[in-house]
Amino acid sequence: MPTVATFDIEYIQYLGPDGTLVRDDLPEFANDRQALVELFKQMLLVRSFDTKAVALQRTGKLGTYASCLGHEATHIGIGSSMQYDDVLAPSYREYGAQFMRGVKPRDVLMYWGGDERGNDFSGPAHDYSWCVPIGTQNLHAAGAALAFKLRGEPRVAVACVGDGGSSKTDTYAAINSAGAFTLPFIQCIINNGWAISVPRKAQTGAKTLAQKGIAGGLECVQVDGNDIIAVRAAMDFALKRARNGHGGSCIEFVTYRLSDHTTADDARRYREDAEVKAGWEREPFLRLRKFLTNEGVWNEQMENDWKAECNRLSDIEVNAYLETKAQPVEAMFDFLYGEMPHDVAAQRAEALKWEKR
Numbered sequence: 001m002p003t004v005a006t007f008d009i010e011y012i013q014y015l016g017p018d019g020t021l022v023r024d025d026l027p028e029f030a031n032d033r034q035a036l037v038e039l040f041k042q043m044l045l046v047r048s049f050d051t052k053a054v055a056l057q058r059t060g061k062l063g064t065y066a067s068c069l070g071h072e073a074t075h076i077g078i079g080s081s082m083q084y085d086d087v088l089a090p091s092y093r094e095y096g097a098q099f100m101r102g103v104k105p106r107d108v109l110m111y112w113g114g115d116e117r118g119n120d121f122s123g124p125a126h127d128y129s130w131c132v133p134i135g136t137q138n139l140h141a142a143g144a145a146l147a148f149k150l151r152g153e154p155r156v157a158v159a160c161v162g163d164g165g166s167s168k169t170d171t172y173a174a175i176n177s178a179g180a181f182t183l184p185f186i187q188c189i190i191n192n193g194w195a196i197s198v199p200r201k202a203q204t205g206a207k208t209l210a211q212k213g214i215a216g217g218l219e220c221v222q223v224d225g226n227d228i229i230a231v232r233a234a235m236d237f238a239l240k241r242a243r244n245g246h247g248g249s250c251i252e253f254v255t256y257r258l259s260d261h262t263t264a265d266d267a268r269r270y271r272e273d274a275e276v277k278a279g280w281e282r283e284p285f286l287r288l289r290k291f292l293t294n295e296g297v298w299n300e301q302m303e304n305d306w307k308a309e310c311n312r313l314s315d316i317e318v319n320a321y322l323e324t325k326a327q328p329v330e331a332m333f334d335f336l337y338g339e340m341p342h343d344v345a346a347q348r349a350e351a352l353k354w355e356k357r
Contacts, residue, residue, distance in 0.1 A: 009208050012234050013224035017282040019290025027233040033297045039080060039228055040288050040298070041306055043072040046096040047285065048310035049105045052318055056109070057263045061322065065112045066093045070226075070258035073284030074190055076100060077231025081239060082158060089128040089141035089159040094190075097160070101127060105317035110324065117327070135161055135168030138187060142174040145183035145248070156184040156242045164195020166209050172216075178248035179217030185248035186238050187213060190225065192257035193279075197270040213250025225253030226284040258283060329355045 014030070016022045029035055050069055056062035068075060071093065079100030082088065088101060095108055102123025110118030111130055119129040131137035141159035148155040161171055166189045178185035189209045193200050206212060210222040219241065223234045231253060238249035256279035260267045267276075292298035333340065333348040340348070 007211070007214050007220075009210050009220055009222050011222045011224075012230045013227050014229040014233070015224075015227040015287055015291055017226070017287055019287045019294065021291075026229065027236065029232060029236070030229045033292070033295055036229070036288070037292060037297055039076055039232075040292060042076050042080070042096065042100065043228070043285060043288070044303075044306060045310045045313065046072050046076065046099060048307065048314045049095070049099075049108075049317070052314045053109065053112070054259075054263060056318065057112075061113075062109060063112050063114050064262050064264045066262045067259035068093050068095050070256050070279065070283050071190065071192065072096055073228040073288070074188075074225040074231055074253040074255050077228045078158065078160070078188060078235055081232055081235035082156070083239075084124060085126075085153075085155050086239070087126055087128070087141065087144045087155065087157045088124070089137040089144070089157065090130060091134075091137060091160050091162060091165065092130045092132050093162075094160050098123065098127075103127075104320075105314065106320040106324075109318065109321035113321065115324070115327065117324075135165040135170035137161070138165075138171050138174035139177075142177045142183060142185055145178060145185035146181060148184050149181065154184075154243050156186060156239050158186045158188060158239075160188045160190060162195060163189065163191040163193070163200050163203055163209055164198060165189075166191075166212055167195075167203050172212070175213050175216035175218060175248075175250060177216075179213075182245070182247040184242035184245075186235070186242060187218070187248065187250045189250065189252045191252055191254050194257055194261065194267070194271070196261045196265065197267075208252055210250055210252035213248075216248075216250070218247065219249040220251075221249070222252045222254060225255035226282055226287065228284060228288060256283065 013022055014026060046068065050067055053062060053065050054067055057065045075094050075096030079097030088097060090098060103121045107118045107121035128137055128140055138159040138161055141157040145157035159174065165171060175187055191200060191209050195203060208222050210220045213220040221234055224230045234251050238251060242248060258279055289298065329351050330348055333344055
């Protein structure tokens with residue numbers, strides 16, 4: 001019988017878990033070792049912030065928080081590859097990508113602290129806010145990509161979703177729209193192995209998550225998400241392709257969630273210690289550090305100095321968050337409707353009455 005079509009999923013990796021190159025044809029940006037140092041420093045800054053955010057939650061100064069421990073290479077790689085006028089539609093964990101686009105850590109803390117002013121963040125006002133409903137941000141990004149195409153603007157919409165979110169119909173609809181209309185859209189599937197307590201193997205029968213874009217007609221590739229060189233290379237190619245009118249891509253970044261799903265989760269209840277230990281052995285920070293050290297552009301003193309600076313910068317952001325005055329109680333009512341319904345106005349009056357007491 002004749003074959004109608006066949007498909008392959010390419011796997012991209014440059015830097016192995018031991019910090020050595022697995023291929024010699026490095027992308028041009030990676031030949032600038034100082035540029036890699038700067039990316040590494042940003043990864044360390046995100047990790048410093050993440051540690052302090054978890055500590056804030058544990059001491060009752062922050063609401064439920066979603067850690068990004070282990071995702072630093074994927075997030076920094078995505079954010080550093082984008083242009084300012086592109087659009088990012090994150091889920092709720094891509095802080096590194098947002099920091100690279102100008103969002104301040106204090107904005108993240110305000111959001112998780114229950115203050116919606118955090119969503120009025122620094123950086124591109126055209127980026128989308130954090131999205132906790134799983135997968136809906138992908139549709140927003142596809143819509144933005146359609147607008148870019150209709151206006152003839154050389155801009156790209158980038159959406160991030162987890163491995164669990166890639167099973168949602170929202171993700172498939174976004175992929176299908178991007179393929180049907182040849183949109184400048186990149187679907188980033190960040191495969192960290194777990195959708196809360198549901199493992200990747202229970203999510204789908206697909207051999208890869210990247211191949212979910214094939215049915216929609218997208219360019220599909222799987223990337224070592226712990227290798228920032230591979231992440232940047234894949235994103236740079238997809239962004240250039242989309243910007244030049246050649247359509248969208250679906251990129252699976254294979255990484256690992258070293259932390260609990262959120263601070264409300266206890267991953268020890270469903271993950272084996274051996275699996276987590278193996279995750280630490282291939283995490284992004286160690287491999288890049290080994291590579292840069294072997295290249296002679298990084299050393300222990302530089303790292304200690306930068307860690308101290310990361311702590312200083314993170315403390316500035318934490319203090320800015322803690323010193324932000326809470327909004328008055330009526331704020332939760334005043335920004336919901338153009339014309340406030342009578343029942344909401346009654347609730348507002350009751351809340352103010354109790355506040356005065």
